[in-house]
Amino acid sequence: MEAFIVFFTRYLPAFADGFLITTWVAALAAPTAMIWALVLIIPRLARWKWLTRLVDGYVEIMRNSPLLVQMYLLYFGLPLLGIFWSSIVCGVIAIALQHGAFLSEILRSGIQSLSQRQWEAGSAIGLRRSAVIRLVILPQAFIRVLPALGNQLIVLVKDTSLVSAIGVMDLTLTGKVTIERSGASFEAFIAVAMFYLVLTTVLGLALRVVEVRAARRYG
Amino acid sequence: MKSILLSRGRALVAAALFAVGAAGAGHAQEASRLDEILSRGKLIVGVSSESPPFGFIDENSELVGFDIDIARLVAKATFGDETKVEFVRQSAAQRWPNAQNGTVDFGAQTTTIYADRAQQVAFTRSYIDGGVVMVVRNDSPFQTLADFNKADVTIANLTTPTQEERAKRLFPEAQIATFDGIAAQFNAVKLGRATGAQLDGPVAAWYVKQNPDMRVIEERLTDVVNTGLFMKPGDFRLWRYLDLVVDEMTGGYLFADYSRIYEKWFGTKPLNTKWYLNQPQK
Missing domain, CATH: 3.40.190.10 (Periplasmic binding protein-like II)
Incomplete structure (x- = not known):
């Protein structure tokens, strides 16, 4: 334990830098993924048949291939097309592309779980379809799927560790560098895990607050 | 019945003696x-x-x-x-x-x-x-290590600490990208993500042999490890x-x-x- 504290204090500045980078990647990727998810359900809500099928195909490809491979494709593949996005940008986009697909599936399940009568009631009081979606369907669907959305966001935060493979000096890569430097693999991974735990716990608490408030307001 | 008890007693004594002997031997020669x-x-x-x-x-x-x-x-x-x-x-x-x-x-x-x-x-x-060299693409105009100390240069490092220290010391102006595998580090240069990669001499020779579109800068990064x-x-x-x-x-x-x-x-x-x-x- 004492050895761990010595190790921890010695490498704390490096871990703090890594923690900031990981937080930054997550803070960029999570909203991007959420917005992308909302874009992805538009064709279904608007009943654009062909576009809906296209989105279904996209979701299948995204959730059936590993995020790491997608990240490699963006980072090492795009330069062949003359596109040189930075490693952080490639990482954030890869995360948003895959997690957007998962999040849109969650939203879809929420929308489908609502009774058909909600749609009918909306149009019965004279709302147009777009207004029914905006005022009746989406708010209710959101509340139903909040726990699932929260889960997915926590998975997203943990998946940011994959950006270490394309050279982003995040928590995970900081851990690997620290291991190379010290040979103390156990201590380093414990420290890395602790920082991730801090991040996901804070996120989890925030999500719980949102859930409780939403339930109080609409439930 | 008695004889069994007796032999049990003897076995115990023998075991105890053996343990003492083994402990003595342990003192004479460390277990390894x-x-x-x-x-x-x-x-x-x-x-x-x-x-x-x-x-x-x-x-x-x-x-x-x-x-x-x-x-x-x-x-x-x-x-x-x-x-x-x-x-x-x-x-x-x-x-x-x-x-x-x-x-x-x-x-x-x-x-x-x-x-x-x-x-x-x-x-x-x-x-x-061990000694470290710089690997670049064949089409790179760089010939000496001094060419790498520029702000628009990215050096691909491995996660090892000496590479980081060396890059910061020799190329304070350059950017650094860190990878956790030699193949990723090498590919970063091959695909134009980075300008040069620090590799162990023998490893660099091996990779360049497999990839004729790459070459090693003649001037070495001197450190012997x-x-x-x-x-x-x-x-x-x-x-x-x-x-x-x-x-x-x-x-x-x-x-x-x-x-x-x-x-x-x-x-x-x-x-x-x-x-x-x-x-x-x-």
Whole structure:
């Protein structure tokens, strides 16, 4: 334990830098993924048949291939097309592309779980379809799927560790560098895990607050 | 009935005497993993399987490389048979716990000796010098190391600490990108993500041979680093034994074998650490 504290204090500045980078990647990727998810359900809500099928195909490809491979494709593949996005940008986009697909599936399940009568009631009081979606369907669907959305966001935060493979000096890569430097693999991974735990716990608490408030307001 | 009791009593006494004797022997000779290795009849060695030409899988799916042959040479010195060795493939990060918890007797994994690491594992003396070179694309205009000290240059590093320190010292103006594998580091340069990658001389020679569109900058990044076998600390006899074998390889009776292995993988003969013995007397 004492050895761990010595190790921890010695490498704390490096871990703090890594923690900031990981937080930054997550803070960029999570909203991007959420917005992308909302874009992805538009064709279904608007009943654009062909576009809906296209989105279904996209979701299948995204959730059936590993995020790491997608990240490699963006980072090492795009330069062949003359596109040189930075490693952080490639990482954030890869995360948003895959997690957007998962999040849109969650939203879809929420929308489908609502009774058909909600749609009918909306149009019965004279709302147009777009207004029914905006005022009746989406708010209710959101509340139903909040726990699932929260889960997915926590998975997203943990998946940011994959950006270490394309050279982003995040928590995970900081851990690997620290291991190379010290040979103390156990201590380093414990420290890395602790920082991730801090991040996901804070996120989890925030999500719980949102859930409780939403339930109080609409439930 | 009585005789059984008596013999039980005798057995107890004998066991107690034996325990005392064994404890006495323990004082005379420290228990060591070396005894375990000798009675087991083979070595268990941790190696890399993804660091050509030190330890990698060849086109016949065989584990080969300089470190593999060095481990076989230790087996030959120990048992007179270079096949008496079992290899455990481990990643760079895995090598430390595997040595510390005794999964392997020792590691032979192009492991550079640093003070930080020597606090966690016990190193033998160096069995091969390491030196670092810069790899660039063939179409790169860069010829000398001075060309790399510019703000629009990105140096691809491995996660090792010396690479980071060296890059910051030699190229303070340049950007740094860090990768956790040599292949990713190399590809970053090949695909134009980075301008140059710091690689170990032998590793760079190997990769450039496989990729004719890449070349090595002639000017070396000068640092010499030492590479040791490493093991769980605190086992004096095993550590002393392996250190002695390494000493014999690099400048003793095992040098002929060592020299053959070295030439097989690097194409040149190594310098005997006792090279001065062949110098003419003044």
